[in-house]
Amino acid sequence: MGNMASKRTISLDAMGGDAGPSVVIPGAALALERHPNLQFLLFGDETRVKAVLDQHADLARVSRIVHTTTVVEMQDKPSQAVRRGKTSSMWRALDAVKSGEADFAVSAGNTGALMAMAKLVLRTMPGIERPAIAAQWPTVKRPSIVLDLGANVGATARELADFAVLGAAMARAIFHIERPSVALLNIGVEEIKGVEEVKQANVWLKDAELPFDYRGFVEGDQIGQGVVDVVVVEGFAGNIALKTAEGTAKQVGTYIREALTSSPIAKIGALIARGGLLKLKDRMDPRRFNGGVFLGLNGIAVKSHGGTDAIGFASAIQVGYDMAENEILRRIGADLAALHGKLDDLTAATGA
Amino acid sequence: MGNMASKRTISLDAMGGDAGPSVVIPGAALALERHPNLQFLLFGDETRVKAVLDQHADLARVSRIVHTTTVVEMQDKPSQAVRRGKTSSMWRALDAVKSGEADFAVSAGNTGALMAMAKLVLRTMPGIERPAIAAQWPTVKRPSIVLDLGANVGATARELADFAVLGAAMARAIFHIERPSVALLNIGVEEIKGVEEVKQANVWLKDAELPFDYRGFVEGDQIGQGVVDVVVVEGFAGNIALKTAEGTAKQVGTYIREALTSSPIAKIGALIARGGLLKLKDRMDPRRFNGGVFLGLNGIAVKSHGGTDAIGFASAIQVGYDMAENEILRRIGADLAALHGKLDDLTAATGA
Numbered sequence: 001m002g003n004m005a006s007k008r009t010i011s012l013d014a015m016g017g018d019a020g021p022s023v024v025i026p027g028a029a030l031a032l033e034r035h036p037n038l039q040f041l042l043f044g045d046e047t048r049v050k051a052v053l054d055q056h057a058d059l060a061r062v063s064r065i066v067h068t069t070t071v072v073e074m075q076d077k078p079s080q081a082v083r084r085g086k087t088s089s090m091w092r093a094l095d096a097v098k099s100g101e102a103d104f105a106v107s108a109g110n111t112g113a114l115m116a117m118a119k120l121v122l123r124t125m126p127g128i129e130r131p132a133i134a135a136q137w138p139t140v141k142r143p144s145i146v147l148d149l150g151a152n153v154g155a156t157a158r159e160l161a162d163f164a165v166l167g168a169a170m171a172r173a174i175f176h177i178e179r180p181s182v183a184l185l186n187i188g189v190e191e192i193k194g195v196e197e198v199k200q201a202n203v204w205l206k207d208a209e210l211p212f213d214y215r216g217f218v219e220g221d222q223i224g225q226g227v228v229d230v231v232v233v234e235g236f237a238g239n240i241a242l243k244t245a246e247g248t249a250k251q252v253g254t255y256i257r258e259a260l261t262s263s264p265i266a267k268i269g270a271l272i273a274r275g276g277l278l279k280l281k282d283r284m285d286p287r288r289f290n291g292g293v294f295l296g297l298n299g300i301a302v303k304s305h306g307g308t309d310a311i312g313f314a315s316a317i318q319v320g321y322d323m324a325e326n327e328i329l330r331r332i333g334a335d336l337a338a339l340h341g342k343l344d345d346l347t348a349a350t351g352a
Numbered sequence: 353m354g355n356m357a358s359k360r361t362i363s364l365d366a367m368g369g370d371a372g373p374s375v376v377i378p379g380a381a382l383a384l385e386r387h388p389n390l391q392f393l394l395f396g397d398e399t400r401v402k403a404v405l406d407q408h409a410d411l412a413r414v415s416r417i418v419h420t421t422t423v424v425e426m427q428d429k430p431s432q433a434v435r436r437g438k439t440s441s442m443w444r445a446l447d448a449v450k451s452g453e454a455d456f457a458v459s460a461g462n463t464g465a466l467m468a469m470a471k472l473v474l475r476t477m478p479g480i481e482r483p484a485i486a487a488q489w490p491t492v493k494r495p496s497i498v499l500d501l502g503a504n505v506g507a508t509a510r511e512l513a514d515f516a517v518l519g520a521a522m523a524r525a526i527f528h529i530e531r532p533s534v535a536l537l538n539i540g541v542e543e544i545k546g547v548e549e550v551k552q553a554n555v556w557l558k559d560a561e562l563p564f565d566y567r568g569f570v571e572g573d574q575i576g577q578g579v580v581d582v583v584v585v586e587g588f589a590g591n592i593a594l595k596t597a598e599g600t601a602k603q604v605g606t607y608i609r610e611a612l613t614s615s616p617i618a619k620i621g622a623l624i625a626r627g628g629l630l631k632l633k634d635r636m637d638p639r640r641f642n643g644g645v646f647l648g649l650n651g652i653a654v655k656s657h658g659g660t661d662a663i664g665f666a667s668a669i670q671v672g673y674d675m676a677e678n679e680i681l682r683r684i685g686a687d688l689a690a691l692h693g694k695l696d697d698l699t700a701a702t703g704a
Contacts, residue, residue, distance in 0.1 A: 140606050150539050153547050187502050187591040195505050195588060220595025224603035236547060237589040239539040241596040243572025248600040251576035252636065254492050256608065259625075259632035266628030273612055273621025280611035284604065 007037055008103050008324055010317060011096035014044030015071045015089040017108025017306045017313075021045075024108065025052040027304075027313025029059040034314070035321060041096050043068050043089040068092050072113045074306060081113035082120060090114060094121040097299040104300035104320035106291075108313060114303055115151055115294065122299035125333060127340045130155075131296035132163050132235070133303065134170050136289045136319070137245070139226030145171045145180075146223065146231045149292060150239030157200035158343060160184065160232055164205055165335045166295040167230035168212040173326035174319065175229065179213050185233035185241070186217040197234070208342040211335060249284055256280075291316030293323065295332070300324055359389055360455045360676055362669060363448035366396030367423045367441040369460025369658045369665075373397075376460065377404040379656075379665025381411040386666070387673060393448050395420050395441040420444050424465045426658060433465035434472060442466060446473040449651040456652035456672035458643075460665060466655055467503055467646065474651035477685060479692045482507075483648035484515050484587070485655065486522050488641040488671070489597070491578030497523045497532075498575065498583045501644060502591030509552035510695060512536065512584055516557055517687045518647035519582035520564040525678035526671065527581065531565050537585035537593070538569040549586070560694040563687060601636055608632075643668030645675065647684070652676055 010031075014024045021044060032038050039062040042049050046067040053060050070088040072081045085091050090109050096102040098121050107114050115131070124131060134147035145167045148155065155163065164182050171180035184202055186194040194217070205214045215228050220241055223231055233241065260270035260277075270277060282288075290312040292303040300323050304316035362383075366376045373396060384390050391414040394401050398419040405412050422440040424433045437443050442461050448454040450473050459466050467483070476483060486499035497519045500507065507515065516534050523532035536557070538550050550569075557566045567580050572593060575583055585593065612622035612629075622629060634640075642664040644655040652675050656668035 138603075140603055153539070185592060187505070187588055187595075220592040220597075221599030221602065223596060224599040233592070236539055237592045240537060240572040240585070240589045240593050243539075244575060244593040244596050245572075245600040247573030247576040248597040249604055250573065251490075251492055252601055252604045255632050255635050259628040259635070262628045262631055266625045269621045269623070269625025269628070271621070272624060273618045276611040276614045276618030276621065279614055280607050283607050283611075 007039055008035070008321060009039050009041060009101060010320065011041040011043065011093040011102035011105040013090045013093040013105070013107035013109055014042045014049045015068070015109070017304065017308070018074075021049045021052045023308065023310055023313055025049065025056060025059065026310035027317065028063070029056040030310055030314035031317040031321070032059050032062065034318070038062065038321075040064070041066055041093070041102055043092040043096075066092060072110050074110050076110055076113055078112040078116035081110060082116050085113065085117060091117050091121065094118055094299070094301060097301065098122055103324040104302060106302045106304055106313070106316050106320055108304035108306050108308065108316070111303055114301065118294050118297055118301045122297040122301065124296055125298055125336060127336055128162060128296040130159065131294045132166060133292045134167055134295050135242075135292040136174065137223060137231070137242070138283070138289050139224050141226030142175060143289060144223065144226055144229055144231055145174070146233070146238060146242065147295065148233065148235035148238050149242050150235045151294065153234070153236045155197060155234035157197045157204065160197060160201035160234065161204050161208070161339060161343065162296065162336065163232045164212070164214070164230065165210065165339050166332060167232060168210070169328050169332045169335060170293060170295060170323065171229040172331070173328045174322045177229065179211065180229035181213040181215050182230040182232065183215045183218040183228040185220065185223070185231050185237065187219065188217070204343060204346060207346055208339060210339060246286070253284065287312035287315055289315065291319035293319060298329065300329065359391055360387070360673065361391050361393060361453060362672065363393040363395065363445040363454035363457045365442045365445040365457070365459035365461055366394045366401045367420070367461070369656065369660070370426075373401045373404045375660065375662055375665055377401065377408060377411065378662035379669065380415070381408040382662055382666035383669040383673070384411050384414065386670070390414065390673075392416070393418060393445070393454055395444040395448075418444060424462050426462050428462055428465055430464040430468035433462060434468050437465065437469060443469050443473065446470055446651070446653060449653065450474055455676040456654060458654045458656055458665070458668050458672055460656035460658050460660065460668070463655055466653065470646050470649055470653045474649040474653065476648055477650055477688060479688055480514060480648040482511065483646045484518060485644045486519055486647050487594075487644040488526065489575055489583070489594070490635070490641050491576050493578030494527060495641060496575065496578055496581055496583055497526070498585070498590060498594065499647065500585065500587035500590050501594050502587045503646065505586070505588045507549060507586035509549045509556060512549060512553035512586065513556050513560070513691060513695065514648065514688065515584045516564070516566070516582065517562065517691050518684060519584060520562070521680050521684045521687060522645060522647060522675065523581040524683070525680045526674045529581065531563065532581035533565040533567050534582040534584065535567045535570040535580040537572065537575070537583050537589065539571065540569070556695060556698060559698055560691060562691060598638070605636065639664035639667055641667065643671035645671060650681065652681065
């Protein structure tokens with residue numbers, strides 16, 4: 001792509017996250033180094049944003065600051081944020097996607113508020129009632145996409161089938177594979193186990209002949225093995241799985257540090273193996289996989305982790321960039337229409 | 353305790369697990385080394401059991417083989433197993449607990465079948481409809497107890513409150529702490545999030561003044577940090593959390609191995625740091641935490657991982673031993689009665 005690629009405009013909630021502009025702006029600068037075709041709409045307090053932007057001359061040349069006066073705080077309830085947030089940097093960043101000024105929006109702000117605003121501003125796609133949050137999950141192979149990571153609690157069989165379509169489209173865009181493999185997360189590979197919704201979704205996904213490779217059930221321990229490209233689960237268990245994996249990685253990281261500092265000789269060994277251990281650190285670096293996407297909306301909105309740094313924020317921009325480049329929304333629209341047509345046929349045939 | 357402790361009799365499903373007697377018998381021998389007051393009822397094929405037992409003279413002196421002709425296979429459905437399983441080693445091992453011949457039973461066999469049989473043979477305690485599976489979860493501090501790990505899908509608010517009582521009793525028995533800390537697993541620490549059942553259980557547990565330290569909600573990433581002694585969650589999300597943690601630990605283990613063999617110099621460093629790395633391996637050894645307990649039954653039944661070895665099987669025996677020594681069933685009975693009385697008062701007062 002490089003300089004010859006068509007321009008992509010990104011709207012950024014410059015005030016979002018624990019650090020606001022001091023992470024968002026350097027993150028944007030990193031993304032620009034990678035993709036010189038980017039340009040930016042920066043929503044936030046003009047004085048604060050400009051102070052950081054002045055240190056990034058290349059970025060400043062392709063950016064426009066839009067001054068906003070309201071900030072959604074991390075502790076705001078979604079309903080509060082929506083009520084008094086229409087002038088906020090978060091809302092305005094989403095609005096730029098709706099109006100077509102921007103190809104996608106990124107915010108590191110309050111997840112619940114961003115979700116609520118994104119639904120209001122971008123609206124859900126036809127046939128979708130509740131969007132899902134999807135993100136990359138590192139595995140021993142290439143990453144997988146897992147969704148829903150907590151946009152909603154619970155999911156009907158139809159919503160789980162929708163998630164499969166949404167996740168497959170994201171996998172196509174991000175991993176550049178035409179026919180991703182997809183599975184439902186369950187608590188046993190035997191078809192008799194699990195909840196009714198998961199069982200029904202399994203039957204439908206097997207029968208619906210969708211444009212991906214449906215593989216049935218996987219269990220929690222298979223996610224990290226990268227056995228499929230897309231793992232589908234309702235948001236309560238999905239969020240718990242994600243957080244538990246993060247916690248376990250952190251826990252094992254603590255064990256490694258303690259083991260390699262447990263004696264002078266262990267410390268010497270660790271020093272000698274430093275190159276390998278740095279590779280390990282890099283592989284376990286959560287910043288590489290930062291960026292949750294709200295799927296099922298008429299526009300691309302990416303949620304960055306609130307506590308990440310510029311490198312992590314640039315990863316979130318990268319996710320949105322891949323999605324926009326691959327015209328994911330058009331593809332999702334077509335695939336969802338096909339799914340819903342087939343489900344209508346299947347349910348009419350079985351009376352379900 | 354040592355030799356002076358009163359005798360404890362354990363009934364073992366000698367045929368359970370991937371390897372049957374060749375793991376169960378050496379596992380029992382290891383447990384006997386630790387607790388000379390143990391004696392064993394070994395249910396299984398006499399010829400096969402005796403062949404292994406002959407290699408363990410000390411164990412043979414305190415064991416009695418009870419010949420059984422039926423074996424529950426790993427792929428049997430629970431309903432099948434129950435129908436034709438009354439003569440199986442699994443059923444007979446549980447029956448010995450019911451009759452009072454044994455203090456507790458351990459099986460490494462088919463989880464679903466063991467669960468179904470345990471419910472039929474031992475029956476649930478008053479006020480309990482569905483038991484839970486609880487196990488130790490390694491953390492950076494001492495282990496925590498997590499339940500339900502998949503005995504059932506879904507849980508009412510009342511069942512979650514029951515699980516809190518059951519888990520607290522297990523923590524008391526295993527960690528020897530009088531007032532364990534307990535939390536509900538949820539997808540956000542704000543009280544507004546999560547499912548209705550979890551929110552209702554939270555209100556009840558805060559108000560019911562139970563004999564443990566109720567701490568509200570925790571998220572998945574806090575389990576491995578050991579922030580509480582007992583984590584309560586319904587079985588679908590609980591099983592997914594457990595499997596995901598196991599998968600992540602395995603995944604990071606793969607990363608560590610690859611990092612420390614990625615170059616000759618990394619290999620040399622790893623060799624020098626070998627002592628520390630062995631400590632790491634030991635801390636991550638799942639055998640140390642083997643043994644899921646079915647809680648809520650009128651008897652102690654422990655499920656060992658089907659693929660573990662003698663060391664892991666001995667850990668499962670240890671869990672049952674601690675539970676029996678601490679008269680956990682009597683304590684649970686009293687605590688459940690207190691909880692149910694208080695819940696009846698609370699629901700009568702609020703009309704809930």
